[in-house]
Amino acid sequence: MKVILQEDVKGSGKKGELVNVSDGYARNFLLPKKLAVHASPENITKMKADEKAKQKKRDEDKAKAEAVAAKLGDVLVKITARSGGDGGKLFGSITSKEISEELKAQHGIEIEKNKIVQDEPIKSFGTYELKCKLGFEISGTLHVLVVEK
Numbered sequence: 001m002k003v004i005l006q007e008d009v010k011g012s013g014k015k016g017e018l019v020n021v022s023d024g025y026a027r028n029f030l031l032p033k034k035l036a037v038h039a040s041p042e043n044i045t046k047m048k049a050d051e052k053a054k055q056k057k058r059d060e061d062k063a064k065a066e067a068v069a070a071k072l073g074d075v076l077v078k079i080t081a082r083s084g085g086d087g088g089k090l091f092g093s094i095t096s097k098e099i100s101e102e103l104k105a106q107h108g109i110e111i112e113k114n115k116i117v118q119d120e121p122i123k124s125f126g127t128y129e130l131k132c133k134l135g136f137e138i139s140g141t142l143h144v145l146v147v148e149k
Contacts, residue, residue, distance in 0.1 A: 066138055069132075069138050076145055080146075111132055111134070
């Protein structure tokens with residue numbers, strides 16, 4: 001019997017796939033638990049429409065990520081911080097959350113804090129180059145300038 005899976009089913013397939021399973025497995029397990037629906041022409045058409053919508057959304061998200069990566073090349077985020085004493089050290093450190101908030105406030109570009117990659121926390125004044133992983137194997141470079149308050 002051909003069914004369209006509504007959820008991921010171990011050993012059968014992933015959500016949205018059209019699979020061929022035994023009649024008993026479909027009637028006694030998949031269909032009563034609403035893990036699958038019959039592969040009727042209407043359901044197949046709906047499945048194809050859902051796949052098209054998902055692909056379109058993926059393409060839009062990828063285009064947005066590419067646009068953000070292009071914008072990041074021209075951007076310099078200026079962060080002011082308190083001095084912790086001698087040698088240009090900071091009182092505390094600059095986190096990716098602070099960088100994300102300043103980026104949004106200064107330039108209107110919204111990037112989640114977990115997408116900003118910092119090898120180690122910023123603990124001194126100066127200019128830094130940070131990598132931003134934007135998804136879809138797209139990354140951009142963010143320039144951060146830390147100055148004394």
